[in-house]
Amino acid sequence: MISLDHFEKSCRDFVSNQDVQLQGWKFCVVDGGGVYLNVVKRCDTRVEVNVKECEELEFEEHDPSAVAVSNTSVIEFDFHIAYHKIFKVPFLLLRATVDGIQLGQQDIIQHLSEGKDDWLPKELNHYTFLTQGEHPVLGTIYFYLHPCQTAELITTVTDRDFERIDYVAVWLSFFGRAVGLHVPMSSISNKKI
Amino acid sequence: MSLVQFESFTSSVDPDYWYELENKKLTEFKLDNTERDIYATYNTGGEHEQVSSRIRLSRGAFNKQDTFNTMSVYDFSSPGTLLNSNTMEDFKNLDKKAIIKEVAKKIYDSIVSGDWINDPTLLTRFYLISYAELKQHVFYHWFAFPAITPTQALTSPTSSHLIGKTFNEEQVEQLRVAYDMYRTDNHIRDRSFFVVVHNQTSNTLTINSFSSYKEEQSSDSKVYFAFADPSSLESHPGWPLRNFSLAVSHRFPTHSVYTFLCIREIPNKRDLSRSLFIDINQATLSDPSKMVAVGWEKTLNKSRPKIADMGQMMDPIKLAESSVRLNLELMKWRMFPSLDLNKLSNTKCLLVGAGTLGCHVARNLMAWGCFNITFIDRTKVSFSNPVRQPLYEYVDCLNGGANKAQCAADHVKKIYPNANANAYSLDIPMPGHPYDDSHKEAVQSHYEQMNELIKSHDVIYLLTDTRESRWLPTLLATANDKIVINAALGFDSYLVMRHGQPNHTNRLGCYFCFDVVAPVDSTKDRTLDQQCTVTRPGVSAVAGSLAVELLVAMLHHKLESNAPASIVGSQDQGELGFIPHQIRGSMSNFQNALMTGSAYNQCTACSDAIVKEYKKNGFDFLHKVFNRSKLLEELTGLDQLQQKTQGMLDEMEFIDEDDEEYQFM
Numbered sequence: 001m002i003s004l005d006h007f008e009k010s011c012r013d014f015v016s017n018q019d020v021q022l023q024g025w026k027f028c029v030v031d032g033g034g035v036y037l038n039v040v041k042r043c044d045t046r047v048e049v050n051v052k053e054c055e056e057l058e059f060e061e062h063d064p065s066a067v068a069v070s071n072t073s074v075i076e077f078d079f080h081i082a083y084h085k086i087f088k089v090p091f092l093l094l095r096a097t098v099d100g101i102q103l104g105q106q107d108i109i110q111h112l113s114e115g116k117d118d119w120l121p122k123e124l125n126h127y128t129f130l131t132q133g134e135h136p137v138l139g140t141i142y143f144y145l146h147p148c149q150t151a152e153l154i155t156t157v158t159d160r161d162f163e164r165i166d167y168v169a170v171w172l173s174f175f176g177r178a179v180g181l182h183v184p185m186s187s188i189s190n191k192k193i
Numbered sequence: 194m195s196l197v198q199f200e201s202f203t204s205s206v207d208p209d210y211w212y213e214l215e216n217k218k219l220t221e222f223k224l225d226n227t228e229r230d231i232y233a234t235y236n237t238g239g240e241h242e243q244v245s246s247r248i249r250l251s252r253g254a255f256n257k258q259d260t261f262n263t264m265s266v267y268d269f270s271s272p273g274t275l276l277n278s279n280t281m282e283d284f285k286n287l288d289k290k291a292i293i294k295e296v297a298k299k300i301y302d303s304i305v306s307g308d309w310i311n312d313p314t315l316l317t318r319f320y321l322i323s324y325a326e327l328k329q330h331v332f333y334h335w336f337a338f339p340a341i342t343p344t345q346a347l348t349s350p351t352s353s354h355l356i357g358k359t360f361n362e363e364q365v366e367q368l369r370v371a372y373d374m375y376r377t378d379n380h381i382r383d384r385s386f387f388v389v390v391h392n393q394t395s396n397t398l399t400i401n402s403f404s405s406y407k408e409e410q411s412s413d414s415k416v417y418f419a420f421a422d423p424s425s426l427e428s429h430p431g432w433p434l435r436n437f438s439l440a441v442s443h444r445f446p447t448h449s450v451y452t453f454l455c456i457r458e459i460p461n462k463r464d465l466s467r468s469l470f471i472d473i474n475q476a477t478l479s480d481p482s483k484m485v486a487v488g489w490e491k492t493l494n495k496s497r498p499k500i501a502d503m504g505q506m507m508d509p510i511k512l513a514e515s516s517v518r519l520n521l522e523l524m525k526w527r528m529f530p531s532l533d534l535n536k537l538s539n540t541k542c543l544l545v546g547a548g549t550l551g552c553h554v555a556r557n558l559m560a561w562g563c564f565n566i567t568f569i570d571r572t573k574v575s576f577s578n579p580v581r582q583p584l585y586e587y588v589d590c591l592n593g594g595a596n597k598a599q600c601a602a603d604h605v606k607k608i609y610p611n612a613n614a615n616a617y618s619l620d621i622p623m624p625g626h627p628y629d630d631s632h633k634e635a636v637q638s639h640y641e642q643m644n645e646l647i648k649s650h651d652v653i654y655l656l657t658d659t660r661e662s663r664w665l666p667t668l669l670a671t672a673n674d675k676i677v678i679n680a681a682l683g684f685d686s687y688l689v690m691r692h693g694q695p696n697h698t699n700r701l702g703c704y705f706c707f708d709v710v711a712p713v714d715s716t717k718d719r720t721l722d723q724q725c726t727v728t729r730p731g732v733s734a735v736a737g738s739l740a741v742e743l744l745v746a747m748l749h750h751k752l753e754s755n756a757p758a759s760i761v762g763s764q765d766q767g768e769l770g771f772i773p774h775q776i777r778g779s780m781s782n783f784q785n786a787l788m789t790g791s792a793y794n795q796c797t798a799c800s801d802a803i804v805k806e807y808k809k810n811g812f813d814f815l816h817k818v819f820n821r822s823k824l825l826e827e828l829t830g831l832d833q834l835q836q837k838t839q840g841m842l843d844e845m846e847f848i849d850e851d852d853e854e855y856q857f858m
Contacts, residue, residue: 100204133512
C-alpha cells in the first residue's frame with residue numbers, strides 16, 4: 001500500500017524517464033480532482049467500422065475532389081493509472097474505442113487476448129477481473145482491473161519500505177503485462193529494490 | 194494537369210464528450226437548442242494510415258480554454274458549432290444543405306475579408322448536428338466539414354512528393370527545429386497554417402505566421418504555404434488544404450501555381466519525413482450567390498449520421514448488472530470454478546410467505562444472482578414488521594399498510610431494478626379451516642392460481658408461519674414434481690429441509706411425513722398479539738440463509754434435487770459439500786443437527802394415496818379436506834394407526850400429559 005502523496009510523486013518520477021515519455025505516457029492533473037497517468041495505444045489490426053443504419057437520412061453528395069473514405073479503422077486503447085483510495089494502491093483503467101465508439105467487455109477481452117499486434121499479451125486470465133466502474137478522477141465509466149490483490153503481490157517483490165521503490169514502475173511491470181503495457185527497464189533503478 | 198483529391202476528416206468523438214453533453218443538456222441547456230461553440234482537435238498524419246484524418250471531440254469540447262489547455266504541441270484545434278436538437282424529428286428535418294452552405298459562407302466571408310489571416314483555424318470551421326436520446330444514452334450525430342468548391346476543381350500541374358525529394362536531411366531537420374520554436378512562440382491558432390520561406394542564398398528556413406508574413410519579391414526566396422496535415426495517405430493531402438488553397442489564392446493572387454507543404458509530424462518522434470509537397474494551380478472563388486460547398490461526413494461511403502450507443506457505459510442499471518455479475522464471477526474464479534451462475538439466474542423461485550423468512554430468503558437469493566422471485570402473501574405490512582423483515586420500511590405500514598407481497602416485490606426491484614419480482618395476494622386454503630359454501634368459488638380460484646404459480650416455478654419455498662398453510666403447496670408441488678424448500682421457526686429453534694419428489698430414488702420425506710396427525714387449525718388458541726410467530730430475531734435470518742444455501746448446494750450436485758441426503762461422515766456430497774435433508778438448529782446452544790428421514794407412505798401431504806386422490810378429484814377433494822381434515826387420516830390409514838396406538842397405550846396404562854407438538858414440527 002502507498003499513500004496518495006507517494007503515488008503522485010511516483011507518477012511524476014515515472015514520467016520523468018525519457019523512455020517512458022517515448023512510449024507516450026502523460027501525467028495528468030485535474031484541478032481539484034487529482035492526478036492520473038495516461039497512455040494511448042493503437043492496434044495495427046484493421047477492424048470494420050460498425051455503423052448502425054439510419055437509412056432515411058442518407059443522401060448522395062457528389063464531390064470528385066474527395067478520396068473515398070476507408071471503411072476500416074483500428075482499435076485505440078486508452079489506459080489510465082489512478083489511485084484507488086480503498087485499497088491504497090494504483091489501479092489500471094482502460095477503454096477501447098474505434099473512432100470513438102466504445103467496445104464492450106467481451107470485445108476488449110477478445111482483442112487483448114487474440115489481437116495480432118506485437119504489443120498485445122497473448123495469454124489471458126487477469127482479464128476476467130475486468131469490470132466497470134467510475135474513474136476516480138474523471139468521474140466517468142471505465143473498465144478496470146480489480147485491485148484487490150495488488151498490495152499482496154507487491155509485497156512479494158520487496159518487503160522494504162515502499163516509499164523507497166519506484167512503486168508505479170514496479171507495479172506496472174506486474175499489472176501492465178496483463179494488457180500489453182511494458183515498462184522500460186530504465187524506469188526501475190535496481191539499487192532501490 | 195491532374196485533379197487533386199483530398200482526404201476528408203473522419204470524426205472520432207470521445208465517450209467523455211457524450212457524458213459532458215448529457216450533463217449539459219440536463220442541467221444547463223435543457224430545452225434550449227440554440228447553437229453552441231465547440232472545439233475539436235486533430236493531429237498531423239504520417240503514422241497510421243488507418244486512423245488518418247481523425248478529428249476529435251473530447252470532454253473539454255464546450256470550453257475553448259479547456260480544449261487549449263489539454264492540447265499538446267502536436268494537437269491542432271478547429272472551431273465548430275453544435276446544434277443539438279430536442280427531438281429526433283427536429284434532427285431529421287434539419288435542412289442539411291442549407292446548414293453546410295451557411296457555415297461555408299462564414300468561411301467564404303473570412304477568406305474575402307482576410308479575417309483568416311489573424312485566425313487561420315477559421316478555415317477548418319465545422320458544424321455538428323446531434324440528437325441525444327437520453328433515456329437510452331444513444332447519440333445521433335453528424336459532422337459537416339465544409340469545403341468551398343471553387344469555379345474549377347482544384348488541380349495540380351505535377352504530382353505530390355515526399356519532403357525528402359526537395360529538402361535534404363539537414364533542411365528537414367532545420368525545418369523541424371524551426372517549427373518547434375515557432376509553435377512555442379506563437380498562439381495555438383497560428384500553429385496549423387503558416388508560411389515557410391526558404392532563402393536559397395543563405396540556405397535558411399524561416400517560419401512566419403500569416404499575420405506577420407509580408408510577401409517578398411526577392412527572387413532567391415522560395416515560399417511554401419504550410420499547414421498541419423491530418424492525412425496519412427501517401428498521395429492525398431488532407432481536408433484543410435481545400436479551403437486553405439482558396440484562401441491563399443485569394444490573398445496572393447499574382448501566382449499561377451502555389452507550393453504547399455503538408456506537414457506530417459509523427460508525435461513525439463521528431464520525424465517530418467512523411468510530409469509532402471504539392472503544387473496547386475491558382476483557383477478562384479465563385480460569386481457569393483453561386484457558392485457551392487460540400488462536406489457532410491461520409492460513413493461507409495455514404496453521407497449519413499453516426500450513432501453512438503453509450504447505453505452499456507452510461508446506463509446505471511447496466512452498471513449495476515455488470516457489478517453484481519462481477520461479484521459472483523469473482524467467487525467463481527477464485528473459490529468455486531464450477532459455480533453455475535446461469536442455472537441460478539434461470540431458476541424461478543416461488544416464495545409462499547413474505548414475512549421474516551420470505552424477506553431473508555429473497556435477500557439471499559438475490560445475493561446469489563437468482564432474480565426470478567415471486568411472492569405470495571395475503572397480509573399487509575404492519576408496524577411491527579420493518580424491524581424484523583428486511584424488505585419493508587416504516588412508510589409501508591402507513592394508511593393501513595401496503596399489500597405485503599407487492600411491497601416485497603417492489604423493494605426487491607428497488608434493490609436491483611433488473612430483478613424479475615412478482616407478487617400475488619392469495620389466501621392459501623388450509624385443511625381444517627372450514628368456510629361457507631358462499632366462499633367456495635373464491636377458495637377454488639385461489640387454489641387454481643396457486644396451482645398455476647407452482648407449475649410455472651422451479652422451486653417452491655414454504656415460509657409461512659403455520660403448519661397447515663404448508664399443506665396445499667406441499668401437495669401441489671408433489672403432484673407437479675417441483676423442488677420444495679421448507680423453513681419453519683420456533684422460539685429459538687428452526688427447521689430447514691427439502692422435500693423428496695415422487696420419482697426420486699430413496700425418496701426423502703416432506704414436512705408432513707413425520708406427523709401422525711393431519712394438519713388442523715393451529716392458530717385457534719394463540720394470543721391476540723396478531724398471532725405472530727414469536728421467535729428470537731436471529732432465528733429467521735439464519736434459517737432464511739440456510740434455506741437458500743441448501744438450494745444452491747443442491748443445484749450444484751449432478752443429481753440436483755435427487756441428490757442423496759448427506760449425513761456426517763458420508764461421501765454423498767455436491768460441488769459445494771453437504772446437501773442435507775433436514776437442518777434442525779437451536780439458538781439456545783448455537784448448534785445445528787443434520788437429520789434424514791424417508792418419505793412416509795401414510796403421509797397426509799405427499800403420499801401416493803393423497804396425490805392419487807387429488808389427481809383424480811381435483812378441487813372437489815381439496816374442498817372436502819379444507820372442511821374436514823380428518824379425511825386425510827382416513828385416506829392414508831393414519832386413523833387406524835392412531836386407534837391401534839391408542840389401544841396399545843391404553844393397555845400400557847400410559848397417560849401422556851403433554852402431547853403438544855413442537856412448534857416447528
